[in-house]
Amino acid sequence: SARISTAGPASRLIDAVRKSGVLTVEAWVRPQDDRQGGPARIVSISRDPSNRNMTLGQDGNFYDVRLRTTKTSANGLPSTSTEKGAVKSGELTHVVYTRSRKRTVRIYVNGEERVSAEVAGEFSNWDGNYSLLLANEATGDRPWLGELHLVALYSRDLSAEEVSQNFAAGVAATIDYAALLPPA
Numbered sequence: 001s002a003r004i005s006t007a008g009p010a011s012r013l014i015d016a017v018r019k020s021g022v023l024t025v026e027a028w029v030r031p032q033d034d035r036q037g038g039p040a041r042i043v044s045i046s047r048d049p050s051n052r053n054m055t056l057g058q059d060g061n062f063y064d065v066r067l068r069t070t071k072t073s074a075n076g077l078p079s080t081s082t083e084k085g086a087v088k089s090g091e092l093t094h095v096v097y098t099r100s101r102k103r104t105v106r107i108y109v110n111g112e113e114r115v116s117a118e119v120a121g122e123f124s125n126w127d128g129n130y131s132l133l134l135a136n137e138a139t140g141d142r143p144w145l146g147e148l149h150l151v152a153l154y155s156r157d158l159s160a161e162e163v164s165q166n167f168a169a170g171v172a173a174t175i176d177y178a179a180l181l182p183p184a
Contacts, residue, residue, distance in 0.1 A: 003136035016155035028149035034061035069121025111167030
């Protein structure tokens with residue numbers, strides 16, 4: 001299993017999210033399979049499997065986000081999940097999670113909104129000593145299997161238009177180069 005981690009706490013990021021009261025997690029991923037459970041951590045700001053500020057993970061064939069607020073548990077429960085079947089093994093996928101000031105959370109998959117819900121509470125209880133982790137939990141026991149192509153965290157919420165724009169920018173152009181060439 002692999003794990004990419006900040007050398008110390010992600011305090012600047014945590015402070016920015018606390019101050020703004022909003023969050024976006026954007027990732028381009030290629031899941032290896034749809035049987036990963038637990039959920040397997042793609043992006044996490046946490047200390048261990050039970051104490052986190054947030055986690056974007058894969059739980060079988062759907063994406064699951066746990067967000068710690070003053071109204072959720074230290075483990076970010078209850079979580080917000082996409083529908084089953086949202087994870088497509090071997091496919092490059094754009095996954096975006098946003099939470100607005102109005103406490104509305106949205107999950108987009110490949111530019112399409114899949115979930116809209118409310119997660120009550122504030123970020124004042126986010127722990128500033130947690131690390132930013134990619135592809136695994138701090139303890140190394142929840143590896144995510146797949147390829148990470150891009151991970152971005154914002155202390156603002158991306159609009160639906162920005163999500164669509166970012167998705168379109170990352171999709172390979174379907175240009176028929178042979179048709180553009182002059183005849184032999």
